[in-house]
Amino acid sequence: MRTEVIAPAARTQLRSGFHFRRLVPLWLLLPSLLILLFVQFYPTAYTIYISLNRLRAGQMIWVGTANFERLFRDANFYESLQKSFTFVAATVIATVVLGLLVAVLLNQRSRFNPFYMVMLFVPWVISDVVAGTVWRWLFQQDYGLIQNLISPLTGGTSLYARPQGAMLIVILATIWRSLPFTSLLFLGALQHVSQEVLESAALDGASRFTSFFRVTLPIIRPTVMVAIILATIGGLNSVGVILTLTGNIPATETASVYLYEQGWRFGDFGLGAAISIIMFLINLILTLVYLRFQREE
Amino acid sequence: MVRSKRQKQFDSFIVNALLILVCLVSVFPVAYALSTSFKGETEVITRPPYFFPRTWTIAAYEQIFRSDLVRYHLWNTFVNAFGASILIVVVSVPAAYAFSRYKFRGSNILQLVILALIMIPTLTNLVALYRMASQLDLLNTNLVMIIIYVATGIPFGIWILKASIDAIPTEVEEAALIDGCGPLGVIRNIVIPLALPGLITTFLMEFVFYWNEFLIAVIMLSNNTMKTATVGLLDFQRSYEVAYHVWMAGSIIIIAPVLITFIVLRRQFFRAMLQGAVKG
The missing domain is CATH 1.20.5 (Single alpha-helices involved in coiled-coils or other helix-helix interfaces)
Incomplete structure (x- = not known):
């Protein structure tokens, strides 16, 4: 902690302005805090309020927990949660494992070819909507390039035509898009692992695999946690890729897409807000669980 | 071994x-x-598909340049993303500086709360934000997009910027403070130049993110002249059923500016990221 910013000599000089000086951090934080208050905290509270109401002809009518009760009886919502779970689990696991692999590969090199790095980062600069559009074209059922290559495997039918197939495409596109950033996160962490520790592990006779799992991985664990949290939240709230890739067919209707549909296509804001609250709680619980795991170290 | x-x-x-x-x-x-x-409209519906066009044509781009995507949407995207990213950096630098250099009661809790905001998905607040925007008559404006983008981008901005300000040694600042330089003067004259790679990285990440942002835009913008490019592309998908070459030309037009920005700023970005700008 850097407690003392001001050197002793300056402190006597500033003593008269002591109260002002104590308020300095507040002034510096004020713009951020005001924006967050009005555009983050207030809307969250308002969402809770809306979730307890029903909108009829622009009028809010208090309905208590009716929206939530409706939601808990709604089989479609449970199904959408299940799809969210599949989607998140698959994308997070694949992104983290592949990200570690790519980072380890990059870490073998002493300098990074800028050409490689830019190529690797192409998926990151692309919008989820553009990614969805491009991948949709690759798997288009009649003229898609990849679809034509794999059609002998799928018995000539489109991958889209099967529910698992559609989900698979959405998952692949999402992994493709999130891999570069995750890899870079891990690479940054790997470069901070001290060479001495690895050398002494090697002297103790640890193979490269053992030393990765026993030495390197525990050291970079906080970064792995950050990557898992970011990928989980990204996945839970993913709408753009799914909407453009499969065009909200039931097979890929995750909870986030379901929320979008209920809230804006059907204009049921009360139910939409209720789904938002549930999703928020899921996010919160997952984050707390991850942080707990990390703290235990 | x-x-x-x-x-x-x-x-x-x-x-x-x-x-x-x-x-x-x-x-x-x-x-x-x-x-x-670069394919023509018959070539995209030829089976089996092949990679390179047999005859190269810019027909798709001619169509794109006459469309609303280029006429309105790209400009809106630029205004929203650029305006928001600049504002995020401007607002986050003093906040990150306050967290990095001052010890005050509640600092840790406040940092934790702001960090937690990153974990709150945009989706959570959208119903409320939509209602608020429609009551304030702000739907279909660049202003509402910038306000929401700034609010959702600040937590991440503060997080990255604090890490890069933490990495700057404090001696120079102390000397400047003795010379009677106020905190804002220190930020302007010392912190900003020294933390420039961090600032550029923050700007780049926010710019890429908001250039590509879709969910808030699709909900707040229904007026065709106010839409952003990602929303426009979805409309394209719906209105040009099988004109895949036009979809792809649209996608390329949206990718190009942000890819060029990335290539220009990549050095600072990679340096800041590898120094651990985003850490656990």
């Missing part, structure tokens, strides 16, 4: 081969989109 020279050569060959494979997978969908965008 001494590895022979041959073993090392083999390792390096495998590493390179795998990296090239990863790069190819990363670029392939975009490369195919690029080549498709």
Whole structure:
């Protein structure tokens, strides 16, 4: 902690302005805090309020927990949660494992070819909507390039035509898009692992695999946690890729897409807000669980 | 564990081969989109499909340049993303500086709350924000987009910027404070120049994110002249059923500016990221 910013000599000089000086951090934080208050905290509270109401002809009518009760009886919502779970689990696991692999590969090199790095980062600069559009074209059922290559495997039918197939495409596109950033996160962490520790592990006779799992991985664990949290939240709230890739067919209707549909296509804001609250709680619980795991170290 | 020279050569060959494979997978969908965008309308519906156009044509781009995507949407996207990213950096730098250099009651709790905001999905607040925007008559404006983008971007901005300000030694600042420089003067004259890679990285990440943002835009913007490019592209999908070359030309037009920005600023970005700008 850097407690003392001001050197002793300056402190006597500033003593008269002591109260002002104590308020300095507040002034510096004020713009951020005001924006967050009005555009983050207030809307969250308002969402809770809306979730307890029903909108009829622009009028809010208090309905208590009716929206939530409706939601808990709604089989479609449970199904959408299940799809969210599949989607998140698959994308997070694949992104983290592949990200570690790519980072380890990059870490073998002493300098990074800028050409490689830019190529690797192409998926990151692309919008989820553009990614969805491009991948949709690759798997288009009649003229898609990849679809034509794999059609002998799928018995000539489109991958889209099967529910698992559609989900698979959405998952692949999402992994493709999130891999570069995750890899870079891990690479940054790997470069901070001290060479001495690895050398002494090697002297103790640890193979490269053992030393990765026993030495390197525990050291970079906080970064792995950050990557898992970011990928989980990204996945839970993913709408753009799914909407453009499969065009909200039931097979890929995750909870986030379901929320979008209920809230804006059907204009049921009360139910939409209720789904938002549930999703928020899921996010919160997952984050707390991850942080707990990390703290235990 | 001494590895022979041959073993090392083999390792390096495998590493390179795998990296090239990863790069190819990363670029392939975009490369195919690029080549498709130069195909004619009959070539995109030819079976079996092939990679390069037989006859190169810019017909798709002619169509795109006459469309609303280029007429309105790209400009809106630029205004919203650029305006929001600049504002995020301007507002986050003093906040990150306050967290990095001052010790005050509640600092840790406040930092934790702001960090937690990153974990709150945009989706959570959208119903409320939509209602608020419609009551304030702000739907279909660049202003509402910038306000929401700034609010959702600040937590991440503060997080990255604090890490890069933490890395600056405090001695220079102390000297400046003795010379009677106020906190804002210190930020302007010392922190900003020294933390520039961090600032550029923050700007780049926010710019890329909001250039590509879709969910808030699709909900707040229904007026065609106010839509952003990602929303416009979805409309394209719906109105040009099988004109894939036009979809792809649209995609390429949206990718190009942000890819160029990335290539220009990549050095600072990679440096800041590898120094651990985003850490646990």
